[in-house]
Amino acid sequence: MDLKYTQDNTFATPRFSGVSTFMRLHHVNTLNDIDFMITGIPFDTAATFRTGTRFGPQAVRNFSSLVRSYSYFHKIGLFEYLSGVDFGDVPVVPGSIHDTYANIEKTLTPVFEKGIIPISVGGDHSITLGELRAAAKKYGPLALVQFDAHCDTTDEYFGQKYTHGTPFRRAVEEGLIDTSRSIQVGIRGSVNDPVDVDGAKNLGYEVITGDELLEIGWDAAIARIKSRVGNYPAFLTFDVDFVDPSCAPGTGTPEVGGLLSREAIYILRRLTGIRFIGFDVVEILPSYDHSDITSALGANVVFEMAALIAVMKKEKMESVVKAGEHRHG
Template identity: 55%
Template sequence: MPKYLPRDSFVTPRFCGVRTFMRLPHVEDLAPDMDFAIIGIPFDGGQSYRSGARFGPEAIRDASILLRPFNAEQKITIFDYISGVDYGDCPVVPGYIEETYKKTEITLRLAADLGIIPVVLGGDHCITLAELRALHQCHGPLGLVHFDAHSDTWDAYFEQKYNHGTTFRRAVEEGLLDPARVIQVGMRGPLYGADDLNAARELGFEVYTTSDLRRIGFKNMVEKIKARVLPGPVFLSFDIDFVDPAFAPGTGTPEVGGVTSWEALELVRGLRGIPFVGFDLVEVLPSYDHAQVTSLLAANIVYEFLTLIAIAKQERSVCTPCPSIPSA
């Protein structure tokens, strides 16, 4: 039986207790017997429009208390296979991106070195660079599955190199990503110029707009993702603005014409079989949310991240050969 489990909602009501993701134990001393750790990075100093994503981790945790251990779509009781905790939040330095990177890298590197998969709650998308730096030290250049309305590959914004629109260009420049194993899905909305998306392609990324996704189909897109990123360690970064603002209004840079909440969940569910070493869910902005619509979706997407970890462990246990029995 896994050691670290959510509290039993048949014993204590969901509205009781300190808010952690899925009511997992709050444990700051990471240990090798943990499969994953929920880690908040409440920082929004890289935002270019609406601010407030620093309150995203809190909102996602609050919405997550409705989640239950059996994933009916994937047909797995996830905590039969995995054990994990809510670490709480990394220390951040409000208003100072590079100092925040240094502090968060320490926590994320500790998790990676222990074999724990970090599942990060943001925060704006600038935080992903710190995650990639930490995981690169452990795993080398990473593949990337990136769901977003924006490619985040500008060279600078307001002459600043670090913000939520430059993350993945910096990651390539620092050698954190293997561009041949990077795929971006969901790009849409008005651009500053015709070359905006070509900047990502020039970095070596495979890029699909939301219109491409509709044309290709969701099942075929999952196959394209797998063909692109396998083999090797992979990071999944999910910006909630990938989803249409009708289903996720609480975000910093909304773009109309996105996917539905069901379609977003289906895409993530299809990614079983990819060796993910880290996940993040970013850009949830509670002050623009209504009735927890965005944070509920975000919590459910993170739940699907945990399910992917559980499925991978389940499949490894099935595939592990039995020890040979000596003959009498």
């Protein structure tokens, strides 16, 4: 298959050379001839504790030069089926969440309209609301698959309705999410009030807490995710604090008792069959990272997301071929 945009040849130039793009993809601002795109959204002034996730996209890109293009688990090469670019960063406005939301929406709306699947790297978790606004214009209310230590459905922080702890309440209020098809996984830690978790359930989300996740096991959780989403268009958001801080110390609000990185990857790899239309990974804070292990996690999470897109593309192509054979059989 002749795909237009792939990646630079690793054996022609060393991984540590050249301009830093995700997986050495070409940095091209194009919506033509691509299946997916990587974009950074380096906004963090909606964080309520540690700031610095604005440097997350840069750190993930730097580490990603070590990420290869073939998934041995899925037995698929990304660029056997996909054309993709590093689109660069959304022009965020530090200190102005609403101007930043407008820019996210303006940047991503034509991406979703063309059926391209964006994978965004944050930034704090507030950015997902802007992504959902753009996606819902094309797909209507979405199924949300959220991996996180926190529900992020609080009504307000310090009197503010728009922070990294509120996006998935605002998304429901704006009609962007169908909570009957949405699920939050890995919720754990101390809370200010039971409503911090019960409020998400009252909004209609299914919630698998961290304790429950450990009790039922990964395969049961995967089955519940797939059952919940069904065939709805789905957006997957991955907050790195879903993973234990021993494996992801570089984040703004770490919570102990999370999964190991290998367990998070185990779950991600098995989410085939879901009709994903967009992804993001958020809350990577390089200044609190050690030996780039959180950036490594983020880069590999993005790779697994791209692998899921490749599997979807392969299955779609195979179904078209089978349909053609059936018509002419």
